[in-house]
Amino acid sequence: MHYTCSNDKGFLRRDAIDRLMHPAVLLPIVIAMIVIGALWPYPDELPNAGASAPVAPAPSLTRLEETGRRLYLSICSYCHGPAGDGFGVNAPNLAVPPRDHTDAAYMRTVTGDDLFAIIKLGGAGRNKSALMPPWGGRLSDREIAALVAYVQTLSMLGPAPGPNEPRH
C-alpha cells in the first residue's frame, strides 16, 4: 500500500515539526497574523436600508446632521431625491417640483428659521405648494432641527452625484 506515510519519508517529519514549533519560527508568524488582523479592512457601516438609491459618501457630519440625514433618507428623499437635488422617485408626480436643496444660490436666501417653519407647517402654511407636507404632527422639534441642519449641508456638497447619476 502506497498511500500510508512512513515516518522518515512523511511530508512533515517529526524533527521538522519540532523546528516549526520553535519560538524563533512561531513568534514572527504570530506577530504577522496579529498585524494583518489589525490592518484588515473592516466595513464601517451596514448598507443603509432606507435609501432608495446609492448616495454619495457623506462628508463628516455632526451628530445632529447625521440624525437629519437618516430622517431625510427615509421620509424626504422620495420627493427631494437621496442627494437632495429634487429628483426623488415621486417628483414626476408632483405639479410643483420639490425644492433642490443643493442649489447654493437659492439656499443662501433662506434662513434656518424659514426651513424649520416650512418643514414643520408644510408648504400650505408658508404660502407655498401644499405638495410639501407638514411634518409637525409626526416629528419633534429636535428632529426638525436635525433636518434643517442636514438640509443646510446639502448645498455645500457641490455637484454631488457621480458619473452614473446624471443631474438632469
Ligand code: HEC
Ligand atoms: C410628497 C413630496 C414631498 C415630501 C415627502 C417632502 N417634500 Fe419638501 N417640498 C416638496 C415640494 C413640492 C416643495 C416645493 C414647494 C414650493 O416650492 O411651493 C418642497 C419644498 C421644500 C422646502 C423648500 C422651502 C423653500 O424655501 O422653498 C424644504 C426646506 C423642504 N421641502 C424640506 C423637506 C423635508 C425636510 C422633507 C422631509 C421631512 C420634505 N421636504 C418632504 C415636496 C415634498
